[in-house]
Amino acid sequence: MLFAILQLKHYFIRKFSFKFFLADIALALIFGYIGLFFDELFVLFFIGAILIFNWCVKKYRANIQNSIALIMAANIELVLFSLGTYSARILFFIAYNQWRLTLLETYQEYFIPISLVINLLYLLIIVLVFERFRYQTIKLWLQIEKYHLGKRVLVLSLGIFISFMVIMIISDLQSVTATIQASLIIIFSILLIFAYYQLTVFVHAIAIQNEAQEKLTYNKQLNEYLTSVQQQYTELRKFKHDFQNIMLAIKPIVDQSDSQELKDYYRDITKEKNEMSLVSRGNISQAQAIDNDLIRGLIIQKFFIAKSRQIDFHLELSQKHYQFESEVLIIVRILGILIDNAFEYAEELADKEVTCAITQTENTTEITIDNPLNENISLKDIFQSGYSTKRNHSGFGLANVRKLINESENLYLETKIVHSHFMMTLIIVGG
Amino acid sequence: MYPIYLLEDNKLQRNKYAEFIHNGILINDANMTLEVVAGTVDDFFKQYDSKKQALYFLDMEILDDKIAGLKIAEKVRQNSPLSQIVFITTHDELSLTTLERKIAPMDYILKDNGLENIKQSITDDIEKTQQELREYNHLSKNVLDYKIGSRYFSILMDDVIMLYTNKDVPGRIFIVTKYQLAEFNGSLNTFEKDYPNLFRCNRGFLVNVDNAINYDSKTRILSFIDGSTCEVSFRKNKELIKLMSKND
Numbered sequence: 238m239l240f241a242i243l244q245l246k247h248y249f250i251r252k253f254s255f256k257f258f259l260a261d262i263a264l265a266l267i268f269g270y271i272g273l274f275f276d277e278l279f280v281l282f283f284i285g286a287i288l289i290f291n292w293c294v295k296k297y298r299a300n301i302q303n304s305i306a307l308i309m310a311a312n313i314e315l316v317l318f319s320l321g322t323y324s325a326r327i328l329f330f331i332a333y334n335q336w337r338l339t340l341l342e343t344y345q346e347y348f349i350p351i352s353l354v355i356n357l358l359y360l361l362i363i364v365l366v367f368e369r370f371r372y373q374t375i376k377l378w379l380q381i382e383k384y385h386l387g388k389r390v391l392v393l394s395l396g397i398f399i400s401f402m403v404i405m406i407i408s409d410l411q412s413v414t415a416t417i418q419a420s421l422i423i424i425f426s427i428l429l430i431f432a433y434y435q436l437t438v439f440v441h442a443i444a445i446q447n448e449a450q451e452k453l454t455y456n457k458q459l460n461e462y463l464t465s466v467q468q469q470y471t472e473l474r475k476f477k478h479d480f481q482n483i484m485l486a487i488k489p490i491v492d493q494s495d496s497q498e499l500k501d502y503y504r505d506i507t508k509e510k511n512e513m514s515l516v517s518r519g520n521i522s523q524a525q526a527i528d529n530d531l532i533r534g535l536i537i538q539k540f541f542i543a544k545s546r547q548i549d550f551h552l553e554l555s556q557k558h559y560q561f562e563s564e565v566l567i568i569v570r571i572l573g574i575l576i577d578n579a580f581e582y583a584e585e586l587a588d589k590e591v592t593c594a595i596t597q598t599e600n601t602t603e604i605t606i607d608n609p610l611n612e613n614i615s616l617k618d619i620f621q622s623g624y625s626t627k628r629n630h631s632g633f634g635l636a637n638v639r640k641l642i643n644e645s646e647n648l649y650l651e652t653k654i655v656h657s658h659f660m661m662t663l664i665i666v667g668g
Numbered sequence: 669m670y671p672i673y674l675l676e677d678n679k680l681q682r683n684k685y686a687e688f689i690h691n692g693i694l695i696n697d698a699n700m701t702l703e704v705v706a707g708t709v710d711d712f713f714k715q716y717d718s719k720k721q722a723l724y725f726l727d728m729e730i731l732d733d734k735i736a737g738l739k740i741a742e743k744v745r746q747n748s749p750l751s752q753i754v755f756i757t758t759h760d761e762l763s764l765t766t767l768e769r770k771i772a773p774m775d776y777i778l779k780d781n782g783l784e785n786i787k788q789s790i791t792d793d794i795e796k797t798q799q800e801l802r803e804y805n806h807l808s809k810n811v812l813d814y815k816i817g818s819r820y821f822s823i824l825m826d827d828v829i830m831l832y833t834n835k836d837v838p839g840r841i842f843i844v845t846k847y848q849l850a851e852f853n854g855s856l857n858t859f860e861k862d863y864p865n866l867f868r869c870n871r872g873f874l875v876n877v878d879n880a881i882n883y884d885s886k887t888r889i890l891s892f893i894d895g896s897t898c899e900v901s902f903r904k905n906k907e908l909i910k911l912m913s914k915n916d
Contacts, residue, residue, distance in 0.1 A: 478729065481758050485779060486680050553763040555735060594765035601817030607765040616849050617896045643837045649816050653848035655768060662769065666817035 305387065308394040313363065315401050316425045321356030323418045328355075380440050384447060390436060397432055401425060456530065459537075466522035523554040527595070529561040531569050536593065539576045543591065548583050553594035559602070563667060564648065567641050571648070572604060574634040575661050579608040582659070586611060602665040610659040616652060670801060671703040671722040672794075675712050675740065676756065677730045682707060684783060685725060685756065685790065692791040698798045709736050718747040723797045725777075725790065728757035741771045749811060749822045752797045756786065812863060814843075814852045821850070829892050830875040831859060831866070844896060846879070869908060870901040883912050 325348060367374065381390055404424075408417060484507065491503045521540045527533040536552070543550035561568065579591040592607040620639045642648045642663075649664040672689055676682040682705065689702045700723065706712035709730055724744060730736035741753050753773045758780055767773060774796065777789040810825035827845040833856060834842060841859070842851045856874050860866060866874045869890060875898060882891045888900040890908070900908055 478758065481779065482678055482681075485783075486678070488783060551765075553766045555763060555766060592765040594763060594769060596766055596769060599818045601819045603769055603819070605765050605769055607768075615895060616847075617844065617894060643834075649851050651848060651850040653850075655772070655847060658765075658768070660765065660768065664816050664819070 305391050305394055308391070308398050312394065312398050312401060312425075312429055314360070315398075315405070316422060316429060317359045317363065318356055319418055319422045319425065321359055322352045323422060324355045324359075325352035326418075377437060377440060380444055384440070384443050386440065386443065393432060393436065397428060400428075460525060463522040463525040467525060470522060521552065523552045526554045526557055527559045527561070529559075529565055531565050532561055532572070535569050535572060535576075539573075539580075543580060546580060546584060547589060548580055549590045550580075551590065551592040553592060556595075556597060559595055559597050561602070561665075564645055564665070567645055567648065568604075568663065568665065571638050571641055571663055572606070574638050575606040575663070578634050579606050579659075579661075582610075583608045600667050603662050604665070605660050605662040607658050607660045610654060610657050614654070614659065616654070619652070670698075670700040670797070671717070671720060672700055673704045673706070673712070673716070673722055673724045673726075674702065675706045675709075675725070675730065675737065676727040677707055678727075679707065681727075681779075685786070688787045688790045689725070689794070691787070692794040695791055696795045696798055698794055700794065700798070709733070709740065712740060718743075721748045721751050723752045723754070723794070725754050725756055725793075728755055738767065738770065741773070745771055752793070752800070754790075754793050810863075810865065812843075812859075814841075814850075814854065816852050821852075823848075823850075825863070825865065825876070826878070828866075828876045829879045829894055829896065830873060830898060831856060832874070832898070833872045835872075844894065846894065867904075867908065867911060869898055869904050873898045877908070877911055880912070883908060885909055 328351065329348060381387060404421065408421070484503075488503075491499055494500070521537060524533050524536050524540070527536065540550050540552075576591070576593065583589045583591050586609060588609050590609060592605075594603075594605045594607065596603045596605075620635050638650065642650050647666045649666070651660075651662040651664065653660045653662070672693075674682065674685055674689060676685055686702060686705050692698070693700050693702070703722075704712065704715040706715065724741070726737040726740055728735065728737035733739075737755060737757070741755075744751050744753060753771055754775045754777060755767065755773055756777045756779060758778070764776070767776070775789065775793050777786055777793075779786065811822040812825055812828055813820060813822050815821070823843070823845055827847060829844045829846065831841050831843045834840065839853050839855075840851055841854045841856060842849070856868070856872070860868050860874055865876070865878075867877050868874050875890065875892070879893050880890050881893050883889075883900075885905060888902070888905055889897050890900050891897045
């Protein structure tokens with residue numbers, strides 16, 4: 238019995254450090270001595286005492302992990318101890334070929350050490366198995382901490398532990414422990430495994446829920462940010478418009494003037510004006526007008542990709558709201574391919590510019606992806622699977638687009654070359 | 669006399685542009701006249717004749733309406749699809765791709781580039797319009813119309829190469845022109861009836877013989893200016909040979 242507690246503590250220590258090793262042995266001895274008078278109840282006392290001790294010492298108060306580890310260790314050890322005893326029993330029965338419980342009492346002095354050794358063996362096996370799943374366990378634990386589920390897990394494991402103890406004590410009082418030990422072991426193990434399984438599922442569910450929540454907040458923040466950028470942009474644009482008209486209006490006066498200084502000054506301002514026109518470039522805040530999260534998300538994502546590849550990704554969204562109701566997933570896939578193609582082509586040009594324009598009337602939406610063109614493309618070839626303007630590219634994108642559109646009744650594709658621009662338009666009818 | 673319209677809210681600029689247009693007409697010796705000069709949208713519509721085809725120079729932003737020019741252009745396109753529309757605008761007011769989709773203007777003139785540039789562009793556009801008018805007097809001004817959802821599309825018949833169907837996508841017609849590929853729902857039979865100048869060379873193809881370059885009557889393969897080809901059914905072989913020789 239003393240060793241059982243010692244092992245229990247060892248298991249407990251494994252999760253922390255070996256610094257408490259000696260203290261644990263002393264503790265185990267003391268409680269083991271008390272245990273001599275109380276039979277199996279001592280485990281309950283032992284755990285209870287340590288728990289109370291933990292909660293009394295302020296340092297440990299916040300550390301629910303300690304308590305959970307302790308209780309879980311006690312749970313596992315209880316099962317293992319029973320299993321060890323039972324295995325030893327079977328060994329003895331086989332060795333003496335006598336299937337009577339009284340046999341154990343006769344050879345008690347051999348039986349107990351052997352059952353403890355077997356118990357130790359099982360413990361080693363369990364530790365080795367846990368070692369293999371260590372990464373998952375740590376991950377699970379981190380998630381538990383992240384979502385502040387410690388208390389619930391503590392209550393869960395404590396509940397299991399107490400029910401174990403109650404069953405053990407009752408069976409001891411009825412003096413049937415030895416008889417029903419096999420079923421006890423099975424029930425305990427099943428309970429433990431299910432508890433662990435439930436815990437993982439529960440934590441996973443909570444994690445998913447939290448993620449969704451975070452995404453929602455993120456989207457909201459992004460929208461707020463986009464609104465403020467849009468406002469600033471509108472102000473700036475207004476100013477620019479006035480400024481340009483003023484500049485144009487005073488041009489004749491400057492031309493007529495004799496002052497060279499004034500002329501130079503005018504020229505300088507005109508130069509700066511060109512730089513200013515860059516300000517409005519790539520105004521992503523317009524994306525806010527798209528009422529669909531998926532499509533807006535795609536466009537914002539592509540915008541940042543464009544930025545990292547030094548491509549000027551222009552949006553032309555002049556309406557306040559764009560609604561997308563049907564076939565959003567197909568639209569996202571097609572748009573993704575069209576934009577990627579445009580990026581790939583534009584990347585090779587001096588004029589790295591790609592435009593995405595959306596127009597929407599009653600029930601017809603047109604999304605156009607536009608990139609400049611500096612060579613002759615054969616319109617009739619581009620949908621051939623394997624066709625690509627890039628030599629090292631497989632070019633299955635457009636063939637896939639064609640396939641996706643063929644499968645849907647409401648989508649139409651238009652490909653156009655105009656003013657040396659290449660424009661691909663996806664037309665969506667109905668929403 | 670072919671009419672020219674001008675819309676610009678800034679008085680100083682309006683007078684300048686009017687002067688440039690008069691100049692352009694003189695230089696090109698064009699049979700045109702600057703019929704309407706307007707400063708507001710209302711003013712424009714008071715003098716607007718929806719029945720006549722014309723050349724339009726439009727400013728995009730009129731007073732506080734950022735897309736007044738676009739709205740007018742849409743109306744003009746609806747009334748007379750073949751009108752020439754030119755936008756005079758500052759660079760960042762310009763949504764090139766959207767404009768191209770909705771209006772397909774003949775030209776964009778950027779105010780940012782200075783008056784000298786604007787003058788040159790106006791003169792060029794007048795010349796271009798004059799040329800187009802001369803050419804279209806000989807050709808059919810026919811356009812092919814189709815509809816997707818609530819949107820109407822027109823394509824110049826001279827640009828049309830072929831319409832065809834694909835048995836994988838029933839009910840859909842694919843159209844190939846010199847500059848674009850498109851698709852819409854419909855049946856080739858209707859188009860064959862509505863546009864008698866198109867030739868039904870087999871069940872799935874309706875082609876514009878004007879844009880064909882070669883016909884091999886042995887293999888019965890008809891090829892077009894864009895490099896695409898189509899097979900001609902045995903029944904239509906003779907008819908096509910007759911048609912091709914007439915065209916030559």
